[in-house]
Amino acid sequence: MARFLIVEARFYDHLNDMLVEGARAALANAGHEVDVLTVPGALEVPGAIALASESDLYDGYVAIGVVIRGETYHFEIVAGESARGIMALTMDGMAIGNGILTVENEEQALVRADPSQKDKGGEAAKAAMALLDLQTRFAA
Ligand SMILES: Nc1c(NC[C@H](O)[C@H](O)[C@H](O)CO)[nH]c(=O)[nH]c1=O
Numbered sequence: 001m002a003r004f005l006i007v008e009a010r011f012y013d014h015l016n017d018m019l020v021e022g023a024r025a026a027l028a029n030a031g032h033e034v035d036v037l038t039v040p041g042a043l044e045v046p047g048a049i050a051l052a053s054e055s056d057l058y059d060g061y062v063a064i065g066v067v068i069r070g071e072t073y074h075f076e077i078v079a080g081e082s083a084r085g086i087m088a089l090t091m092d093g094m095a096i097g098n099g100i101l102t103v104e105n106e107e108q109a110l111v112r113a114d115p116s117q118k119d120k121g122g123e124a125a126k127a128a129m130a131l132l133d134l135q136t137r138f139a140a
């Protein structure tokens with residue numbers, strides 16, 4: 001049993017609920033404990049994971065959020081920088097699954113968030129578990 005933290009950027013409540021449900025179910029089905037931490041937006045997710053990791057409470061992390069393209073360049077900043085921050089932490093050896101959707105519209109987001117359709121929350125949780133397995137396998 002390991003302990004995972006889901007860090008959710010609560011920007012679109014109904015979409016977030018589905019993503020978190022999928023992530024929770026995947027982790028619980030594998031017998032892991034789960035806490036959830038909420039931050040305002042996707043840009044806060046990498047920093048929140050970095051801060052949480054200082055506690056040594058968690059073995060792995062699942063980033064959850066939805067970024068929907070608007071009218072301005074803001075989409076590129078939020079989508080790209082949140083992924084860049086998460087990837088930087090992953091390259092430092094942390095077990096993180098990235099379930100932050102970056103989509104053109106709500107319709108695309110719904111299909112991907114729904115646990116009975118594309119279940120991207122569950123997929124991100126499985127990625128975090130896979131990286132944690134690798135940590136265990138390659139730990140000195
Ligand atoms: N537009 C979206 C955002 N924007 C907010 C930023 O993530 C951030 O909270 C703000 O700039 C303050 O630092 N966040 C999302 O998660 N999704 C969006 O579509």
Ligand SMILES: CC(=O)[C@@H](O)COP(=O)(O)O
Pocket residue numbers: 067068069070071072073074075076078
């Ligand atoms: C992430 C976004 O692009 C969006 O939420 C912001 O919209 P806008 O570019 O129309 O300000």
